[in-house]
Amino acid sequence: MAMERTRVRHEELGLDGPDLIRLYRGMLLTRRTDERSWTLNRQGKAAFVVSCQGQEAAQIGAATHLRPGYDYIYPYYRDLGITLVVGMTPRDQFLSILGKAEDPSGGGRQMPGHFSKRDLNIVTSSAPIGVQYPQAAGTALAFKMRDEDGVVLTGGGEASTSGGDWHEAMNMAGIHDLPVIFLIQNNAYAISVPAEKQVAGSIAKRAEGYGFPGVEVDGNDVLAVYEAAKEAFERARRGEGPTLIEAKTYRMRAHSSDDDDRRYRESAEIEEWRLKDPIPRFENYLEEHGIMDAAQRESIDEEIKAEVREASDYAEAADYADPESISRGVYAGGN
């Protein structure tokens, strides 16, 4: 919106200082937790890490609208920020990347990033890209059948729209006006494949073909995502159906700890995007509007770092599951 503003953006969105600080904390907690995950990987303690750095604004801006434990979430492997907003903890993350018994996502069975928590309605996720979309549509249908106003948030990277499951779910959501939000974090790459080799046309524009709104937002601008998601959640709760949000962003780290991104992208490009890092960008906004000064920032960061360190220590000291347990729980209701 280029037009002159009479109120500042966050006020237009009905957000006050504490709301903004909450958003900021969410983003920073996500970043610090992610950074610590890499450290544990580099130390040889975590076999695998998949990172969300650069995508915190998209995740926090959207997830803030969720009602934890009521709405359902079908996250993808980079959605650490989303899971933290609704109540997962850095401890959960470290238990997961270290594969410990207490890991709520799978007790050490699953790779990191395959989130699950029953009481938060974070539905167990996995590696095959895109499988969550029809599931999310089904979950939304159940809400609708019971006349409840629950919303389902699902999403993935831009490449997750290339598979059939995404399309089938979009179609189903459109036919039945289902309360589901598709949040596509278009971070420019699918491992090495650039978005122009992945996506013909435009993801956001496709929604129209299914008869519901699709919006493209600056995914590194937490307020822009917040705004788009606000509308989407309200629409869904009013029973008006799905929304597609394409958040344009960038994956700041390699695809995963197994990847070397120098094979396929230029460091100049990465540097360019580093300047658009959503966290400093939001810090600037907060400073500009007198909501947070450097000292406050510092103290929030210290607090978060302490929490993260403690969580990491806890997870390192935690136990693995009993190896014999691998044969248990194959079938529900007693093997």
Added chain:
Amino acid sequence: MAMERTRVRHEELGLDGPDLIRLYRGMLLTRRTDERSWTLNRQGKAAFVVSCQGQEAAQIGAATHLRPGYDYIYPYYRDLGITLVVGMTPRDQFLSILGKAEDPSGGGRQMPGHFSKRDLNIVTSSAPIGVQYPQAAGTALAFKMRDEDGVVLTGGGEASTSGGDWHEAMNMAGIHDLPVIFLIQNNAYAISVPAEKQVAGSIAKRAEGYGFPGVEVDGNDVLAVYEAAKEAFERARRGEGPTLIEAKTYRMRAHSSDDDDRRYRESAEIEEWRLKDPIPRFENYLEEHGIMDAAQRESIDEEIKAEVREASDYAEAADYADPESISRGVYAGGN
């Protein structure tokens, strides 16, 4: 186009009288062949028939642009008209529905409607809906790799757009500007499921989301389809990429000889569409423009009926394949 015309439609399209008669013959040959197929089914001679009645305009209008044996075709089970235009014959059809050894589509192995003919580049088709789309994209890619101007025509019913394969192929075609035409014959039903429970939004509009043109045409108007397809073929040959054509039409018979459509649609609706039958409609056009009179129509019909009868007799008299052959040809290059 509601605007005043200075020339009649077919002249605008560069079509003369013989061209129009050729289109008409194609449509009528298709209709009569289809009718005879039902007769063979009712007589207990053909175990199964799937019909294209009502869709002849969509099929002939599009297929006329094909260069037989050069362009590739991935038809669907109702595309009898398309296969007849490029060179399959009523005899082939009857051999197929009777499952005889000479059936070019599969020597009696396949159900009717699962067309195949190597020398006509009609690629072997099957029952799982939608599988042809990625294949068609691949075939188009091969043309492009060799810098040839071959075009691939593929298509299906409106329900064939609901599966993932359609979407994956649309995306691939858009990314690489492939010379492939998606002809969707939206005949209002998928067996019993009406289009509004099948398709959210609009099929034709979806093309835009993939970055290429999508057009909706009156599928019962052979000239309208001809025109849309002409543009699509030219575009493809010029290397400009794919086109989606959604031909709105109606399935005049039951889904197949195994179906009873009275369970799910009103006879009033069928009657309404009978008035829009593409064949009488084109006859009117031809009469109006002095291209064909009743006597000519009669004699064309007689000729076609004779051809159809002869073909049917031939097929009835033909042999089945040797039962022992079922174990042969499982692997190419000598079992």
Added chain:
Amino acid sequence: MATQNLLQAIHDGLAEEMRSDETVMVLGEDVGKAGGVFRVTDGLQAEFGETRVMDTPLAESLIVGAAIGLSVNGMKPVAEIQFADFIPPAFDQIVSEAARFYYRSNGAWEVPMTIRAPYGVVPGGALYHSQSVEAYFCNTPGLRVLAPSFPADAKGMLKSAIRDPNPVLFLEHKMTYRLIKQDVQEDDFDVPIDKAKVHREGTDITVVAYGLILHHALEAAEKMEGEHGISVEVVEPMSLYPLDKETVLASAKKTGKVLVASEANISGSVSGEIAAVVADGAFEWLDAPVRRLGAPDSPAAPYAKPLMERFVVGKEDVEAAMLDLARY
């Protein structure tokens, strides 16, 4: 008690579960007004409404995926795959997703979903309306694959499957839908979903079979007894995965001669697994090779009648195999 065919029994099992539990629902292609292409869901939409009996788009991955999503949000969906031949697009949602939700979440997320799929050869059905797809699914821990062959069992097992907290693939031999009739109990009953069944006791040979071939085997067993004095024990696995090995092994040990028969292409079939179980677990009791009978390793039943007849395992094939084994 009323005499019902397989189709009616399955219909009734479904309807009864829907009546007694409002979270049970049906989704699939043409399951609504049309009542399914085989009419298994006939009348259900009229009784339960358009949402609880929902016509879906033509997209099997969506059907199963949505059913998973319904099942984790309070519903007990019964998804219909119109023909088993069209289950491959749903393969990922079944084997990678439904079958693993519970295990991978360490017991947090159950998927109480049932997938019904008609399978097997019917005349004219040809390559894509005839297949026996069970082997594709019988290497997937977390999934149950059931293939009951009698109306009463089918009804009871479907009810059990719907109540079971695990994803169940429920296979219905479509050739037997109207062919096989039996007295079926009307009120509530369920049948265990993890037990094989000895349909007929015998001492000379064991035949393990399901689907249409089971019915052939039972008929042939009578004939063997009457015409050749051969006593045949006939075992139906009921659950193809996981297998009730104990029941199969007990019979193998009793007779010492085992024939495993099904309609599927022989190599890589479920019969292979059953034979392997016998070859390991009953070796010391075996008096003959573990035999298998099945379709040749050609894609599937052809359309033309004479070709189809050559392809399928017929009654005579079953008889010949029995005789051969008994005389070994």
Added chain:
Amino acid sequence: MATQNLLQAIHDGLAEEMRSDETVMVLGEDVGKAGGVFRVTDGLQAEFGETRVMDTPLAESLIVGAAIGLSVNGMKPVAEIQFADFIPPAFDQIVSEAARFYYRSNGAWEVPMTIRAPYGVVPGGALYHSQSVEAYFCNTPGLRVLAPSFPADAKGMLKSAIRDPNPVLFLEHKMTYRLIKQDVQEDDFDVPIDKAKVHREGTDITVVAYGLILHHALEAAEKMEGEHGISVEVVEPMSLYPLDKETVLASAKKTGKVLVASEANISGSVSGEIAAVVADGAFEWLDAPVRRLGAPDSPAAPYAKPLMERFVVGKEDVEAAMLDLARY
């Protein structure tokens, strides 16, 4: 001759075929600049260009479907599935389409396509980067499923697979990519794609195995000979479907004791089929039950190391099973 690991040998086989036949091409996710996540296609895009080594969208059904379409229009595509665990979305295109084109068209349409897929457990790979998917595909007439375990065989068989007019699923055990080294011929050679291989002659027991377990078995066989005086014959199927039954049966008849071992979940595994073949075809020669060794029937290898180690079939498991069988 140069010493190469499995990965290098496969890379070279592919590169050589691309050099000698310009219709050979590669498509898949990240096969271009990145050279594949395991680097099997490293350098190929630089040599052959962006189209002959094409990065595709993330859509496995598209990858295989497009490869079919390429193959019927003059090309010989080699499609890469990034991990075998992600092959299910392509299941329909493989089993319903590629495997049937030739048969269903009565010999008119060949599909000379190869699908490469890395499979098997690697540490940290967990449930979805570890699977042995072969059983899903070994009930599909018209398809070839190859799983060579040594560099030279893999190179030769890949070349043969590319030249073969049929669709071939080519499985590569990713744990052995860099682990297994061997002298590999540089110039043109190919290896038959339908013959099993006797890696080691022996007289007491036969072990049939492939993938990492084959290497365990060969090591264990040496140990058995040295430490226990047990003579082990080791057979590698090479082609899992269709099976070279003759070679397996000949070995079974020779030793009379057969162990079939693989990394897959045991029930419904290809080992079951092999065991069934032995139990029927070599019955009279058998001196012991046909044994199988495999992973437990739990979904797949867990992420946490101690859990993963409990899941996989280790060297000691192979040794123990051999000893047990030999002493039967």
